Amino acid sequence: MEKSVMDLPEILKEQFGGETADIRTYSPLVLAYIGDGIYDLVIRTLIVRHGSCQPNKLHKRTSALVKASAQSEMIDKLMESLTEEELAVYKRGRNAKSYTMAKNATMKDYRKATGFEALMGYLYLKGETERLVSLVREGLGDTWAEEKKEEDRA
Structure with a gap:
């Protein structure tokens, strides 16, 4: 079976060896760092x-969908769908004290976006890529439909 980029943590372990640390011990900002990239x-x-x-x-x-305000709106749509574990990861990320901030975002949106990215990173590193993609799909909802309409008009 072909592997995809979503299998990257497994592929890296196969190719480079070594054990992966327990992701529950990772800093929420580290989870947000990898989550930003995977999202x-x-x-x-x-x-x-x-x-x-x-x-x-x-x-x-792409920028319209990955900016902090868009991620903040997305997590608002997803709150009801998150498991207790996912909600805890999100809250850890949201409450993490970062010393930087996105240039065109409010502090509230930036923190919520950091929580969202931490959740994306956690799911990715945990190997729950189907869940990650499912949440992205749900979170995009009407936004994705609007993007497609704009694309078709262009």
């Missing part, structure tokens, strides 16, 4: 799957 990759993949276009259009479409 960005998921969104970029969704955007690119709909066809080739100019890189600046790809960037604009």
Whole structure:
């Protein structure tokens, strides 16, 4: 069976060896760090799957979905769907004291986005990629439909 980038933690372990630390002990900011990257990759993949276009259009479409305010809205939509474990990871990320902040975000949106990214990182490292993608799909909901309409008009 072909492996995908979502299997990357397993592939890295196979290729480089070693044991992975217990992800429950990771700093929420470390989870957010990897979660930011994997969420960005998921969104970029969704955007690119709909066809080739100019890189600046790809960037604009991606940026609209990965910015802190969009992630903040997404986690609001997902709160009812999160398990207790997922909610705890989100809250740890949201409450983590970061010394930086996104330039075009409120502190509230930035913290919620950090919690969302921590959850994405946790699910990814835990190998629960189907759950991760399912939450992204649910969170995008109408936003994704609107993006598709804009894309079709362009």
